[in-house]
Amino acid sequence: MGLVVVGASGRMGRSLIRAIDGIEGVHLAAAVERTGSDAIGRDAAELAGLPSSGVLVTDDALAAFAHAEGVVDFTAPEASLEFADLAAQARIVHVLGTTGMSSDCDARIKAAARHARIVKSGNMSLGVNLLSVLVRQAARALGPDWDIEVLEMHHKHKVDAPSGTALLLGQAAADGRGVDLEDASVRVRDGITGAREEGSIGFATLRGGSVVGEHSVLFAAEGEMVELRHEALDRSIFARGAVKAALWARHQKPGLYSMHDVLGLTASV
Numbered sequence: 001m002g003l004v005v006v007g008a009s010g011r012m013g014r015s016l017i018r019a020i021d022g023i024e025g026v027h028l029a030a031a032v033e034r035t036g037s038d039a040i041g042r043d044a045a046e047l048a049g050l051p052s053s054g055v056l057v058t059d060d061a062l063a064a065f066a067h068a069e070g071v072v073d074f075t076a077p078e079a080s081l082e083f084a085d086l087a088a089q090a091r092i093v094h095v096l097g098t099t100g101m102s103s104d105c106d107a108r109i110k111a112a113a114r115h116a117r118i119v120k121s122g123n124m125s126l127g128v129n130l131l132s133v134l135v136r137q138a139a140r141a142l143g144p145d146w147d148i149e150v151l152e153m154h155h156k157h158k159v160d161a162p163s164g165t166a167l168l169l170g171q172a173a174a175d176g177r178g179v180d181l182e183d184a185s186v187r188v189r190d191g192i193t194g195a196r197e198e199g200s201i202g203f204a205t206l207r208g209g210s211v212v213g214e215h216s217v218l219f220a221a222e223g224e225m226v227e228l229r230h231e232a233l234d235r236s237i238f239a240r241g242a243v244k245a246a247l248w249a250r251h252q253k254p255g256l257y258s259m260h261d262v263l264g265l266t267a268s269v
């Protein structure tokens with residue numbers, strides 16, 4: 001399966017190029033960066049620390065998509081919307097890992113998925129997706145007198161908050177409780193906030209250094225606390241998940257899929 005990596009010189013772009021190189025059944029068909037990037041014209045594999053491949057980074061996404069079967073996209077929300085349209089036109093699989101998408105963006109991705117196979121997730125790792133199943137089960141079992149807080153820490157370059165993973169885990173907790181996350185979530189606390197509102201789902205964001213990604217979901221009650229936690233030690237876990245998603249989506253009908261679909265983690269698990 002020929003895959004295009006968009007955002008090829010980014011942290012995830014380089015990790016994806018290395019993952020594609022090491023996985024049977026896929027090859028790097030093209031590598032795309034934004035117009036004006038220093039990476040344009042450079043060998044994509046060399047950028048990722050591999051021996052040269054002859055695939056030069058381009059800013060012509062349309063031409064790149066024409067000769068591929070899938071695109072893996074960890075870029076930025078506006079760019080991902082554009083790539084969703086181009087992938088739908090080219091009838092290729094779109095694996096979308098970009099976070100920080102607004103509800104408007106999500107609606108446009110849903111519309112594009114009427115004609116395209118899109119796998120979208122705030123976290124492509126097996127560990128976090130399994131964790132989300134456990135969070136949903138815990139939230140259902142523990143009930144509303146257990147306070148739920150989602151805590152995350154990432155590297156200092158991350159531009160969106162809360163992380164896509166924190167929102168995914170918050171959604172799992174809300175699903176387990178049978179509440180609407182929009183109504184229940186408290187994303188920021190500052191000043192005299194008053195006591196914690198019963199049933200709310202809180203978020204706390206930490207940024208610093210080179211942390212790849214740490215997430216905890218805390219369930220706190222009178223006299224006891226349960227913590228469910230995931231730590232990403234290397235970006236290759238997301239890259240390998242994204243490639244797995246592309247290979248899986250190749251055989252699916254048009255639609256918007258999640259990593260739960262790819263990994264077979266259905267609602268009943």
Ligand SMILES: NC(=O)C1=CN([C@@H]2O[C@H](COP(=O)(O)OP(=O)(O)OC[C@H]3O[C@@H](n4cnc5c(N)ncnc54)[C@H](O)[C@@H]3O)[C@@H](O)[C@H]2O)C=CC1
Binds near residue numbers: 006035074121123
């Ligand atoms: N879903 C998941 O499992 C994961 C999601 N992410 C998300 O992926 C995104 C990227 O993360 P990083 O790689 O750390 O960021 P980064 O800033 O290192 O890389 C983003 C790359 O996209 C490129 N880009 C931006 N607009 C573009 C355009 N129009 N055309 C082509 N390239 C364009 C940038 O030049 C940059 O090289 C973020 O939203 C992050 O939260 C990151 C890791 C895992």
Ligand SMILES: O=C(O)C1=N[C@H](C(=O)O)C[C@H](O)C1
Binds near residue numbers: 099122158232
């Ligand atoms: O920006 C990152 O780095 C990451 N982003 C994703 C998120 O927003 O949750 C996934 C991972 O935690 C790394």
